Structure formats: structure tokens, C-alpha cells
Amino acid sequence: MKQDTLLAQAGARRDPATGAITMSICPSAAFQHPALGQSTGFDYSRTTNPTRKALEETMAALEGGARAVAFASGLAAVDAVMRLFSPGDAVLVTEDIYGGSYRLFERFGRTHGLHFVYIDTSKTENIAEGLKRNKFKGIFAELPTNPLLKVADLKALGTLAKEYGLLLVVDNTFLTPVLCRPLDFGADITLYSATKYLGGHNDLIAGLAVAKTQETGERLAFIQNAAGAILSPFESWLLLRSLKTLPLRLKKHEENALTVAEFLQKHRAARNVRYPGLPTDPGHALLTAQASGYGGIISFDAASRAEAERILASVRVFLFAESLGACESLITYPHIQTHADIPPEARERAGLTERLLRLSVGLEDPSDLLDDLSYALQGP
Ligand SMILES: Cc1ncc(COP(=O)(O)O)c(C=O)c1O
Structure with missing residues (x-):
């Protein structure tokens, strides 16, 4: 289905028992097991929840990713992605990045042994030069940047990430998958402050990470469950409702x-x-x-x-x-x-x-x- 159709029908066809067209809010924290060793697919809502799942599946389809993971805020999503790196890893980052991401990298990332090098990601030649000189594990690019609206060459970033075996993460908050799909250009993860256009009504705080591969998606879902910064059923529903328009x-x-x-x-x-x-x-x-x-x-x-x-x-x-x-x-x-x-x-x-x-x-x-x-x- 095309994006407009996916969005207009976000959350529909999920309740065969009633035929409800609108996704319902499922506040249940726990789910009854049919028998020992059996599950309905839902056990405990930190791990997975029907309303959040509907949102995550809609976002994955919209973005052309294998899996989407919904977080309590955009920064919780950035934090989860940061946890994919190991102590000693260095990441190239857009220099005029959102200040909250910068704070997270510098105040928490660094104390966990990560290194961040800030660069104008709209200048592909600078990135290529940086990668030749130092060993990096990832690129974290914002596109267009907040607030200077510089545009990076996604295709070039994708090619460089592949050549050097880097994890390419793109914060696509300003464009959303309706206007741009970084995974199509070689990104491994697309990130969102869903508080912004995806939510669109100034009435929720939410974050999303969409992974290109099932493997990366599962690692993010593991972090989501282990660290617990999940999006609530109510916010998941509100976001799903907002996506339609x-x-x-x-x-x-x-x-x-x-x-x-x-x-x-x-x-x-x-x-x-x-x-x-x-x-x-x-x-x-x-x-x-x-x-x-x-x-x-x-x-x-x-x-x-x-x-x-x-x-x-x-x-x-x-x-x-x-x-x-x-x-x-x-x-x-x-x-x-x-x-x-x-x-x-x-x-x-x-x-x-x-x-x-x-x-x-x-x-x-x-x-x-x-x-x-x-x-x-x-x-x-
Ligand atoms: C580009 C960008 N990324 C991430 C964030 C963080 O998102 P949140 O405020 O939902 O935690 C923001 C917030 O302004 C942002 O502008």
C-alpha cells in the first residue's frame, strides 16, 4: 500500500472480534497466559503492548524498515541508539545538532566511554577526510539540521557508511518518512522526535527509532525492554491517530x-x-x-x-x-x-x-x- 493509504488506515483491521476501525487503547500491564509456556504474543506491556505494536508496525511499513520501536521521547530513542555502541567507539555527529542530543552525547555518552566528533555533515568531503584519518563506528546525522537547516547528501553518507562498515543513524524529525526515507539511501536507523510533526498537535512527547534490518530492530527492542523508556498505550494511540493526517x-x-x-x-x-x-x-x-x-x-x-x-x-x-x-x-x-x-x-x-x-x-x-x-x- 502507498503511504497515504497506510496512514489513513493506521490502526484499522486489528480487532477481528469487533471489527473496530479505530485502534483501541489497551492499558493492560500484564496479559493472561493460555497455559504454561504459552503466550498470546503479549505478556507484559513494557515488552510489548497491542496499541504500541500497532504504532510500531505502521511506522516500520511507512519507512520501509524491518522494525520500529516507540519510546517515551525523542531523546529516549536517541539514548537507545547510543547504547548500540561500545566503550571506546567514536561517532561522527552533525555539528549543529539538536542541543538535547548534544547534551546526551557529552554528559552521558562520554562517561560511558564513547567519543563524539562534531562535523558539518553537509560537506561530504569533510566526512570522507575524517573517516580516512580516524576510526569511527558510526555517523549520526540530522537532516535538515536543527536549526541551521543544512542538508547532508544521504546517498554519499550511505556509501561511506557501507565502505567503512559504520552504523548510519539519521534524525529525520524535520521531514518525516512522508517526505524522506533515509533507509532507502543506506541508513541503518531513522530516528524521530515524534513530539514534532508525527504527533503534530503539541499534545504528546514521543520518540521512534526505525531499523532497516530485523537484527538491529531486535537489538533496539531489547534495549527498549531492558531500559524501559517505552511509549505508553495512550500516547501510542494518540500518535497513531495523529499520523492519519x-x-x-x-x-x-x-x-x-x-x-x-x-x-x-x-x-x-x-x-x-x-x-x-x-x-x-x-x-x-x-x-x-x-x-x-x-x-x-x-x-x-x-x-x-x-x-x-x-x-x-x-x-x-x-x-x-x-x-x-x-x-x-x-x-x-x-x-x-x-x-x-x-x-x-x-x-x-x-x-x-x-x-x-x-x-x-x-x-x-x-x-x-x-x-x-x-x-x-x-x-x-
Ligand atoms: C531534531 C530533534 N531530534 C530530537 C529531539 C528530541 O526529542 P524529544 O523532545 O521528543 O525528546 C528534538 C527535540 O526538539 C529535535 O528537534
């Missing part, structure tokens, strides 16, 4: 984002407007080749920190908040919010300046969004 929402996010990006590009108070949907964006051609859309995230620089603060205080339709990918348009100040845990030198080096603002363009009427930005950017 994902393609429609993404279309509107993108339409609105392009309108906003074009507006910002012409506005003298907005500098370095980054949106891969703009034909002038450095990542446009590459993303066009490997995705069927560009998503709804834009970032730009205000003239100064004071100006960025003034814009944050002036918006009336955009909400000043720290997330993305939901119906409501949000504006974020990465420097001291989402990316506060990245040391100042590393932030500056990566271009995460104190003038940078990130927009998550929602589903509102675009004229309200333009009026709002027009007012906020016009200055005193």
Missing part, C-alpha cells in the same frame, strides 16, 4: 513556510534566511533530489541580539515556545533555548549566533503570519 498537515506546513520564507527573504530586517524550499538555498538541489518536500522550519538572523529579543516580544500570532512541527506557529531562540547546552565556542563556530531565530510555521492562514512578522520586524 500527517500528509495533509505537511502539505500545508510547507505551503505556509514557503510563503513566509519568501516574505522574509525580501525583508531588510531578516538576514541569512534559511529554508531549503527556497531555490536559492544551498541545500535546495540536494533536498529536491532526496526528498519529496522541504518541511516547515525556517531560520534567520535578526540584525542584533537586541533586535532578536524585540521580535520575540512583538509577535502576536507566532507563539514564543521551544518546539516545532505542530499546528500552531512557534518562534524559538535557539541560542539560549534548544541549543543552550552547546558550549559558546562550538555554538559560534556552527553559526548558532545570538541573532538567530527559528520559526516553525504552522497551519494558520498565511496572511495572519505575514501580518504578524511584518509588524514584529518593522522596528520601533
Whole structure:
């Protein structure tokens, strides 16, 4: 079945006893055994749960993976993937990665003997050079990056990962499998903060990891059960429900984002407007080749920190908040919010300046969004 069909019917045909079209929420912690040594396939909900299973199977099918594993948050999914590595292993990581992933790598990964080297993953030649010089076990790439929206060449990453025998992990939170399927390009695992577009309504926190092979999927499921950061039956149901409208929402996010990006590009108070949907964006051609859309995230620089603060205080339709990918348009100040845990030198080096603002363009009427930005950017 095509993705739209899989999504529209997510959770259907799972209850032959009643014929329920909507997947039900199964809160049972434990399941009765038919007899000693027998199982219905469900024993204890940390290990597997019917509602979570429906979500995981939908995501695996959507992504073209062997197995999906649902976690209590996006970071719990990143954490589980990190546990696939062993002490002494080194991983190449996108330099302007989400600040929470950076914090996890540096504060926990390092204490468990892992090493992380941060690099601009949109520059394939730098990665190739890095791999020649040092021994790595994995690449962890965000695509497009949060918040600078740089685009890595997935095919090239897949080829390099194969050549060097690396685990290639792609955080695809910004695009979702509807717009891009990294496993098709050679990734071993696709990761999601499902809190964002997959959930799409600012009403749940969730994470997903989708593995290309059954073997990697089983290792992740083992970690999910052993460490216990599972997604609850209620959140699994809510996410499954949200997925049904994902393609429609993404279309509107993108339409609105392009309108906003074009507006910002012409506005003298907005500098370095980054949106891969703009034909002038450095990542446009590459993303066009490997995705069927560009998503709804834009970032730009205000003239100064004071100006960025003034814009944050002036918006009336955009909400000043720290997330993305939901119906409501949000504006974020990465420097001291989402990316506060990245040391100042590393932030500056990566271009995460104190003038940078990130927009998550929602589903509102675009004229309200333009009026709002027009007012906020016009200055005193
Ligand atoms: C790209 C990306 N990956 C992972 C995460 C972490 O996800 P969560 O907040 O659901 O734990 C985020 C959160 O903002 C994100 O933007």
C-alpha cells in the first residue's frame, strides 16, 4: 500500500472480534497466559503492548524498515541508539545538532566511554577526510539540521557508511518518512522526535527509532525492554491517530513556510534566511533530489541580539515556545533555548549566533503570519 493509504488506515483491521476501525487503547500491564509456556504474543506491556505494536508496525511499513520501536521521547530513542555502541567507539555527529542530543552525547555518552566528533555533515568531503584519518563506528546525522537547516547528501553518507562498515543513524524529525526515507539511501536507523510533526498537535512527547534490518530492530527492542523508556498505550494511540493526517498537515506546513520564507527573504530586517524550499538555498538541489518536500522550519538572523529579543516580544500570532512541527506557529531562540547546552565556542563556530531565530510555521492562514512578522520586524 502507498503511504497515504497506510496512514489513513493506521490502526484499522486489528480487532477481528469487533471489527473496530479505530485502534483501541489497551492499558493492560500484564496479559493472561493460555497455559504454561504459552503466550498470546503479549505478556507484559513494557515488552510489548497491542496499541504500541500497532504504532510500531505502521511506522516500520511507512519507512520501509524491518522494525520500529516507540519510546517515551525523542531523546529516549536517541539514548537507545547510543547504547548500540561500545566503550571506546567514536561517532561522527552533525555539528549543529539538536542541543538535547548534544547534551546526551557529552554528559552521558562520554562517561560511558564513547567519543563524539562534531562535523558539518553537509560537506561530504569533510566526512570522507575524517573517516580516512580516524576510526569511527558510526555517523549520526540530522537532516535538515536543527536549526541551521543544512542538508547532508544521504546517498554519499550511505556509501561511506557501507565502505567503512559504520552504523548510519539519521534524525529525520524535520521531514518525516512522508517526505524522506533515509533507509532507502543506506541508513541503518531513522530516528524521530515524534513530539514534532508525527504527533503534530503539541499534545504528546514521543520518540521512534526505525531499523532497516530485523537484527538491529531486535537489538533496539531489547534495549527498549531492558531500559524501559517505552511509549505508553495512550500516547501510542494518540500518535497513531495523529499520523492519519500527517500528509495533509505537511502539505500545508510547507505551503505556509514557503510563503513566509519568501516574505522574509525580501525583508531588510531578516538576514541569512534559511529554508531549503527556497531555490536559492544551498541545500535546495540536494533536498529536491532526496526528498519529496522541504518541511516547515525556517531560520534567520535578526540584525542584533537586541533586535532578536524585540521580535520575540512583538509577535502576536507566532507563539514564543521551544518546539516545532505542530499546528500552531512557534518562534524559538535557539541560542539560549534548544541549543543552550552547546558550549559558546562550538555554538559560534556552527553559526548558532545570538541573532538567530527559528520559526516553525504552522497551519494558520498565511496572511495572519505575514501580518504578524511584518509588524514584529518593522522596528520601533
Ligand atoms: C531534531 C530533534 N531530534 C530530537 C529531539 C528530541 O526529542 P524529544 O523532545 O521528543 O525528546 C528534538 C527535540 O526538539 C529535535 O528537534
